[in-house]
Amino acid sequence: MNKNLIYLFTCMLFIALSSSSCQSSKATSHKEFPMFWTWLDYRSDINFDSLCREMNELGIEGVMLNAPTPEDYKVAIPIAKKYNIQVYAWLWTMNLEHDREKILKEHPEWFSVNRLGNSLADTTAYVGYYKFLCPILPEVQEYIKAKVKSYAEIEGLDGISIDYHRFVDVVLPTTLWPKYGIVQDREYPEWDFGYHAEMIKRFQEEHGYDPREQEDPSKDTTWRQFRCDRITDVANMIADVVHEHGKTMAASPFPTPKMSARMVRQDWGKWNLDIVFPMVYHQFYTEDVSFIADCTIDNAKNKNPNTSLYCGIMANDSTEVIQAMDAALENGAQGIAIFTMRSLKSPEIKQQFKAYTDKAKALRKENGGIYPTKTTSKINKNPFENQHIMSRIEKRIQRDIQAKNKLKSSPTLSLSPYELVEEYDVTKRYKIEDKNSGQVFHITFYFYGDLLSGWDVKAI
Known part of the structure; x- marks a missing residue:
């Protein structure tokens, strides 16, 4: 092996070791x-x-x-x-x-x-x-x-x-x-x-x-x-x-x-x-x-x-x-x-x-100083697939109906399908009706940062 090849090999080895050390440090x-x-x-x-x-x-x-x-x-x-x-x-x-x-x-x-x-x-x-x-x-x-x-x-x-x-x-x-x-x-x-x-x-x-x-x-x-x-x-x-x-x-x-x-x-x-x-x-x-x-x-x-x-x-x-x-x-x-x-x-x-x-x-x-994370973690941007959030929305609807009609207990809901009525920038607004009370609501979802970042319920 000539001197030039030895020099090149040494440089490459140094760079590789330095890179490995840097990555390990980070x-x-x-x-x-x-x-x-x-x-x-x-x-x-x-x-x-x-x-x-x-x-x-x-x-x-x-x-x-x-x-x-x-x-x-x-x-x-x-x-x-x-x-x-x-x-x-x-x-x-x-x-x-x-x-x-x-x-x-x-x-x-x-x-x-x-x-x-x-x-x-x-x-x-x-x-x-x-x-x-x-x-x-x-x-x-x-x-x-x-x-x-x-x-x-x-x-x-x-x-x-x-x-x-x-x-x-x-x-x-x-x-x-x-x-x-x-x-x-x-x-x-x-x-x-x-x-x-x-x-x-x-x-x-x-x-x-x-x-x-x-x-x-x-x-x-x-x-x-x-x-x-x-x-x-x-x-x-x-x-x-x-x-x-x-x-x-x-x-x-x-x-x-x-x-x-x-x-x-x-x-x-x-x-x-x-x-x-x-x-x-x-x-x-x-x-x-x-x-x-x-x-x-x-x-x-x-x-x-x-x-x-x-x-x-x-x-x-x-x-x-x-x-x-x-x-x-x-x-x-x-x-x-x-x-x-x-x-x-x-x-x-x-x-x-x-x-x-x-x-x-x-x-x-x-775990070597690193807290182990889920390997299958992924963001679900569909609020209709999040049972906890949909449950909170329904409870908000029940609360509003109960307050408006002065009911002593929380009402049973019979909700129509969600109908998309407006979409603007990060905002998606749906209309829904409770068939039992006849009350209509707007359910609005917000997607700031390209993920579900908030929601709102408003009687109309």
């Missing part, structure tokens, strides 16, 4: 992270030691902590470390929190603008604390960068997890509509944000037209992606700062990249995250844990390949929290974050939760 990177987490607000007057002791007793090894100042973390971190709990700073980024009033007063020009031209500096969207910034402004980027840096420099802090890194919800989860007295069967201009003058200017420079001139801007996928990308730019700027300081970069985004891109202009599959905790709160969407399974399957396919997938669930004091964790872990998640540990109140549920965390961690360890 495949097992989740080992660095605790398996069970919680989000928690920290204030100086709480008994944080007691909370950490309870986390430890529940098998929770990580906390995303929301504290007002970097100084608060310097007090909290040693307490958490005493119980072997990792601490990530839980930071709001595009939506202001602890610094809200200061920035409103000093920089009203930094705030996001909706399709009607109204700025959040002097407009309310849903709630008063929704004060989102415009991501394209260099001054906003520098402000966020400096803030993240001040937290990343905290000694002993394990990572930073960003939240509210998005625009205002152009569409709220369906179960929240009654709270605000709204129906969002499509994108409406008052909740459609991202129309700051500088956003429009940059878009025109890159694409040659004003998105406001479209007959229906919600159908303009180029304009939608442009706004998603501006949020991604800031997320990856933050990731650079976090990684420069040797910390872990995490985020708590909406349920899936596709769904969040539609609902809040948040395409988080493109973010440079080490770990992601998508907030798959099924109570806000379909009200069935099958939503968690569907989202997790989708997330495993569409996340950044270098990101460890976890799942954020809305906890409650019932066995449903166990079902929710199963739906996530069996379908691709490698860990769980609960919102929050304070929801686990009864001794029985706490005991079951601890038994679950012990068993799950042992199973992951036995």
Whole structure:
């Protein structure tokens, strides 16, 4: 063998070994992270030691902590470390929190603008604390960068997890509509944000037209992606700062990249995250844990390949929290974050939760550090094949009939076949009649993110 062939063979062998090592490192990177987490607000007057002791007793090894100042973390971190709990700073980024009033007063020009031209500096969207910034402004980027840096420099802090890194919800989860007295069967201009003058200017420079001139801007996928990308730019700027300081970069985004891109202009599959905790709160969407399974399957396919997938669930004091964790872990998640540990109140549920965390961690360890998932997992986009959801719909119909007719007991239904009467974007509306009462209903399904993301029942 001549020298050239020996050199070529050596190079190929080195590349192959390097590639194998890199793939192995990526495949097992989740080992660095605790398996069970919680989000928690920290204030100086709480008994944080007691909370950490309870986390430890529940098998929770990580906390995303929301504290007002970097100084608060310097007090909290040693307490958490005493119980072997990792601490990530839980930071709001595009939506202001602890610094809200200061920035409103000093920089009203930094705030996001909706399709009607109204700025959040002097407009309310849903709630008063929704004060989102415009991501394209260099001054906003520098402000966020400096803030993240001040937290990343905290000694002993394990990572930073960003939240509210998005625009205002152009569409709220369906179960929240009654709270605000709204129906969002499509994108409406008052909740459609991202129309700051500088956003429009940059878009025109890159694409040659004003998105406001479209007959229906919600159908303009180029304009939608442009706004998603501006949020991604800031997320990856933050990731650079976090990684420069040797910390872990995490985020708590909406349920899936596709769904969040539609609902809040948040395409988080493109973010440079080490770990992601998508907030798959099924109570806000379909009200069935099958939503968690569907989202997790989708997330495993569409996340950044270098990101460890976890799942954020809305906890409650019932066995449903166990079902929710199963739906996530069996379908691709490698860990769980609960919102929050304070929801686990009864001794029985706490005991079951601890038994679950012990068993799950042992199973992951036995399987080489990877929690085993179902090999046959698939998303079922047909709501008529989901018995749990169809049962919930029928119960809602019974409740409405009982209330309207002032019945003492739940009525027996005799429902006509579902008739599709309207289809728009992600919305499918059906008409159905209860033959016993003669009452007619619209049953509407929503498919944000190309999966069943909500449903609604309305008497007509």
